[in-house]
Amino acid sequence: MDNPILELDEVVGGYGRITILHGTSFRVRRGAIITIIGPNGAGKSTVFKAIFGLLNLSSGTIRFNGTDITGWSPRRLLEAGIVYVPQGRNIFPELSVRHNLEFGAVAAGPDITDMPARIEAALDRFPSLRQKADQQASTLSGGQQKQLEIMRGLLLDPKLILIDEPSIGLSPLLVQETFGILTDLRNRGVTILMVEQNARSALEMSDEGLVLELGRTRMQGPAREILHDPRVAQLFLGGAMAEVE
């Protein structure tokens, strides 16, 4: 893989004395959607925390565009063009939708002068956000909250998005809509590294798949191959695999 946007090289780290990542290595191709799958507790979210400077690493290197970003603060990573949308609910329910959205601009440099216009455009992207702009974010549905989080992450025009289980708790229709947003972004040149439990749908819209197990990369390859690999099918995609074929 020439000139990957992100490289993890033998990353070792965890929480306190417990090691979760036992030498995790992989490369992320520029302009692709890559989905990480793996059993619960495999360390998928922990990989994202490691990349985003939220985990103490005992060894290993993380490179972004060839630059060593190991141990950089979230702020610095945001400025460099990486955003992270963690698993679960990441909004401030009592603040208004607009004020929640504005937090996406906290790390904006002084050279970004069109932020107000970007915020308006983000609200216009979804009628529900525009309609509830001045109401508490808690009045949004789960899917709308996720849309808010994604739009918030896009204000800085990131080059790489780390998104952890965006489809959790969403109806199938909203999952398709959310995946649609991500596909649009990829088509505009943004690289997306995603973790998904909804492995089948996620792999179907991805360029590559990556299987993580016990904090190590077990498999990486074109999404179709991962999707059709019998071992993966058995482990993560449920027994229904054969019927789909």
Added chain:
Amino acid sequence: MAEFIAYLIAGLATGAIYALAAIGFTLVWQTSQTINFAQGEFVMLPAILILAMVGFLGAPFWLATVLGIALFVLLFGWGFKIVIVDPMIRHGVLPLAIATMALAIIMKEGAKDGFSAEAQNFPSFLPVQTISLGGVSISLQHIAIILVACAAIGGLQWFVTRTKTGRQMQAAAQNPNVALVLGIPVARMVMLTFLINAGLAALASVLISPIYLAKFSNGEVIGLFAFIAAIVGGFNQVRGALAGGLIVGVIDSLAAAYISTSYRLAVPLVLLVIIILVKPEGLFGRKEERRV
């Protein structure tokens, strides 16, 4: 009736002081799980520092006030966080709370030994006359305290909800992990709440000391009532702490007037017990939530 109104206003004035202390108390609780048992001493000490500056440095009162407040905010806003909170919170909420109890004793005894064991007159910046309104004699000082405290609280509320920095402070209090991921300078926002807490305590000190006089032991009652006010108000927001402070102040004042001066301390405690039994999340609180 005239008497009742006078007690009511006096209660609102001391209640406003409790509210200032209670708001600072909830702010540092929300952003850093600090239960500051020295909060009463935080209100006691600035007046002593100011008098010490007048006494030892011969500074004019206004200058001593400015310097005393600045020194207090430096030592008990910034210094308190760096020296006590940051090292202790790593071991948990309880060790930190106990450390603040120790700090309270040190501050109290320090003020007694280092300055004076006697109550000292403290000049007022506010009018001290009493006016008569329709047969009710009203202390202008009480009215002024209520106005100044409410203006400060209103200003704080405006800052927290209407400014970008204030909202970042809310975000850091409500969900520090998400705030960090967004690039919000969480550590700086937490420090800001400690500086605000010290500033509110200093303001309370300057307002209350002309009435209670400046004395090393003043923190005991103020700290207790601020604590009760914070719990009554719900422990998690400016609005609740304000209401809690005013309620406790009024109840204390009326209890002293109509029940008994010797048992007055017990009445707000009874209120506290009732609240804990009936509405444990406080009058304005929501269950399991933290916010500014």
